[in-house]
Amino acid sequence: MKIRFWGIVLTAIAVSVGLITLLGYFVNVPVLLGLRLQFVAWASILAAVAVGLGALNLLGVHLKKISDQSGGWLYSIFLVLSLLGVIGASMAAPFLGMGSGPANTTNAWVFKYIVAAVGTALSGLLIFFLVFAGYRLLRRRPSVASVTFLIVALVSILGMAPQLPELPDLGLRDLWIWISQVPAVAGARGVLLGIALGVIATGLRILLAVDRPYGE
Amino acid sequence: MLELGFVFLFAILIGVFTALGRRRGARPAALRPVEALQSLPDTVGQAVETGRRLHISLGSGTIGDMDTAAALAGLTVLDQISAVAAVSDKPPVVTTADGTAMFLAQDTLRNVYERQNASQRYDPTSARVAGLSPMSFGAAVTTMIKDESVAGTVLVGSVGPEAVLITEAGSRANINTVAGSSDPSAQALLFAAADNPLVGEDLFAGGAYIGRLPAHIASLRAQDVMRILIGLAIVVGVIAKTFGFLP
Numbered sequence: 496m497k498i499r500f501w502g503i504v505l506t507a508i509a510v511s512v513g514l515i516t517l518l519g520y521f522v523n524v525p526v527l528l529g530l531r532l533q534f535v536a537w538a539s540i541l542a543a544v545a546v547g548l549g550a551l552n553l554l555g556v557h558l559k560k561i562s563d564q565s566g567g568w569l570y571s572i573f574l575v576l577s578l579l580g581v582i583g584a585s586m587a588a589p590f591l592g593m594g595s596g597p598a599n600t601t602n603a604w605v606f607k608y609i610v611a612a613v614g615t616a617l618s619g620l621l622i623f624f625l626v627f628a629g630y631r632l633l634r635r636r637p638s639v640a641s642v643t644f645l646i647v648a649l650v651s652i653l654g655m656a657p658q659l660p661e662l663p664d665l666g667l668r669d670l671w672i673w674i675s676q677v678p679a680v681a682g683a684r685g686v687l688l689g690i691a692l693g694v695i696a697t698g699l700r701i702l703l704a705v706d707r708p709y710g711e
Numbered sequence: 712m713l714e715l716g717f718v719f720l721f722a723i724l725i726g727v728f729t730a731l732g733r734r735r736g737a738r739p740a741a742l743r744p745v746e747a748l749q750s751l752p753d754t755v756g757q758a759v760e761t762g763r764r765l766h767i768s769l770g771s772g773t774i775g776d777m778d779t780a781a782a783l784a785g786l787t788v789l790d791q792i793s794a795v796a797a798v799s800d801k802p803p804v805v806t807t808a809d810g811t812a813m814f815l816a817q818d819t820l821r822n823v824y825e826r827q828n829a830s831q832r833y834d835p836t837s838a839r840v841a842g843l844s845p846m847s848f849g850a851a852v853t854t855m856i857k858d859e860s861v862a863g864t865v866l867v868g869s870v871g872p873e874a875v876l877i878t879e880a881g882s883r884a885n886i887n888t889v890a891g892s893s894d895p896s897a898q899a900l901l902f903a904a905a906d907n908p909l910v911g912e913d914l915f916a917g918g919a920y921i922g923r924l925p926a927h928i929a930s931l932r933a934q935d936v937m938r939i940l941i942g943l944a945i946v947v948g949v950i951a952k953t954f955g956f957l958p
Contacts, residue, residue: 549810
C-alpha cells in the first residue's frame, strides 16, 4: 500500500490534538487545559463555518436539480426561493427597523409561523406512521420481541389515556407506571451502556489512528 | 469520578490490544448474528444489479458533540459499503444534516473512488446536506428516496423521531431499510418502523461485520467483555448495597 506523506502528517496532527484534548480533561496541568480550550474554540469556529458551507451545498444540490430538471425539481425551486428569501429578509431587517442579529423580528416570525408550524405538523404525522409500522411489524417479523413490543406499546397508550369513570379499573395505569419505571428504565440503561462502550471504542480507534475519517 | 473514567478508558484500551494480539494468526472471528448487518450485502447487491442508488445516511446529529461517534460509525459503514456500491451505474448518495459530516462523507467517497482508480466518477454532490434541522432533514430524505430511485437505505448515526419519516418513505418505495440510532428513544421507534433495526451497540459494529476489520473485531470483543464486567459490577453493587456492605 502506498503511504502518502500528507496522510502521515494529518494522522499525526489529528492524534496529537485528540490526545492533548483528552489529557486536558484528566490531568490538571494549566498548559494542557489552555490547549484544550483553544482546540475546542477552534473546533467551534470550524463547525460554524461548516454550517454555512452545508447551506451552500444544499443550495448547490437543488440548483443542479433545477438545471437538470430531475425528479422533484419543482420542490427545489421552492427551497431555493425560501432559502434566498429568508437570507434576504434577515439581511434587510436591520435597515427596516426590525432588529439585528439572529433574533431579529423577521427571523422570529419565520421560525414561529413557518418552521415551528410545519415541524409540529410533521411530528403529528409520526403517530400515524408508527401505528402502520406496528401493524407491519407483526406481519414482517412475528417474534416474541415484536409481540412483547406491541403489547407494551398498547398497555402504555391505554395506561396514559384518561380513565373514564364509567369503565372498570383494569389496573392498566398501574401496570404502565411499573413498566415505565422498572423494565423500561433498566432496558434504556442497558442500551445506553452499550452505546457508551461503542462511543469509547470508536474514540479510541481514532486516537490510535486505526480509523482515519479525515483522509487516507 | 474523572480518575474512574480514566481507568475505564484505559481498561478498554488494554482490552482492545489484548484482543488484537490474540487475533493474529488465528482463525477468522465468529461474530454473533446481527440480522440487520447480514442483510446489507443483499441490499447493496440489489442496488448494483438494478442500477439504482444506495442511500446511506449519517443521521441528523452533528460532528463535535455527543453525536460524533455515531456519525463516525456511519462513516465506517459508508466506506465499506460504497467500495462495493460504487461500481453501480449510479453512485451511492449520502445524506446528513451537518456540514462537517458532509465534508467527511465527501472525503470518504473520494477515497473510495481513488482506491478503485475511478476518481473521474466521484461526484461531490453525492454527499449532501439534506436539511439543516432534524425535521427538515427527515422531510428532505423522504422525497429524495422517491425522486432519486433509491434501492435501499442504510441509516447509521444519531437521529431522532424524524427517522420514522425516512423508514416510512422506504416502506412506500418497497425498499430495504437498515437503521440504527444512538438515541434510545429513536431506537424504540426504529425497532417498529425499520425493516432491519440496529439495536444498542450494534450501531457501532458495522466495521467488524461488513469489512471484517481486525481492529473493529477486537474493539467489538473488548466492548462485549467490558459490558459483562460492568453488568457484574452493577449486580455485585446492588447486592452489597442491599445487605448494607456499602454506605
